Amino acid sequence: MKTRILLIAVLLCSSLAYASDSLKVDSLKPRLIAASPSKNVRNVNGILFKYYDEEDHFKPKRVNGLGMGFNFIGIFLPPLMLFNLQPPGNYDYVVVPREKMNKINGLQLSLINMEPTVTNGLEINVSSNINTYAVTNGMSISPFFNLHHEMKGVSVAPLANVGQKCRGIQIGLYNKCSDFRGIQIGGWNENGKRKLPLINWNFKKPKTSKTL
Numbered sequence: 001m002k003t004r005i006l007l008i009a010v011l012l013c014s015s016l017a018y019a020s021d022s023l024k025v026d027s028l029k030p031r032l033i034a035a036s037p038s039k040n041v042r043n044v045n046g047i048l049f050k051y052y053d054e055e056d057h058f059k060p061k062r063v064n065g066l067g068m069g070f071n072f073i074g075i076f077l078p079p080l081m082l083f084n085l086q087p088p089g090n091y092d093y094v095v096v097p098r099e100k101m102n103k104i105n106g107l108q109l110s111l112i113n114m115e116p117t118v119t120n121g122l123e124i125n126v127s128s129n130i131n132t133y134a135v136t137n138g139m140s141i142s143p144f145f146n147l148h149h150e151m152k153g154v155s156v157a158p159l160a161n162v163g164q165k166c167r168g169i170q171i172g173l174y175n176k177c178s179d180f181r182g183i184q185i186g187g188w189n190e191n192g193k194r195k196l197p198l199i200n201w202n203f204k205k206p207k208t209s210k211t212l
Helices: 002-028 073-082
Strands: 031-036 043-050 062-069 102-109 116-124 134-141 143-154 160-171 174-190 193-203
Touching: none
Parallel strands: 031 043, 043 062, 062 102, 102 116, 116 134, 134 143, 143 160, 160 174
Antiparallel strands: 174 193
16 A cells, blocks of 8 residues: 555656646747746747836746837836936946846837847837846837947937947937947937047047056
């Protein structure tokens, strides 16, 4: 009798372990169409619909295709930020390792992005990337402003383009990047070398001190 009970217990534990492993493997399988937040979504080869951003229990996702965000906070933020006395460049960014960031290879189309994200392709956000570490390799377009930690490519916004490390072109009324190499075109432009109206540039690599 004891042998039967022990055998049943072993079979039950093994079946539970198998079910758990199956769920993990299933969560890694690419989805064609997926919604987020979801515990079972990690990879998408198609379209990912985000109905709000996971700020508390964030789990990175990889999207090859289209990432669409419908967080309606992004509709109200632009007018509020316009009346804020602090310029966009004063917002702090927390550095996030690449493996802990969303990766979108294709198109990011959102009202607002509040998750750490690497976009390889085209990014179109109404309220850009608020309070998050954002990296874009390609082109970023916003009807108001673009905020990035790292930008490599072209950043276009009517009001402002603000970043910490930029390689490429910024086009907007106000452009600012402390670590900048490329061309800035706009009403007022600031980079690590100079401040100029209309057009500004910097193509020189920063000097590094040699240690003996």
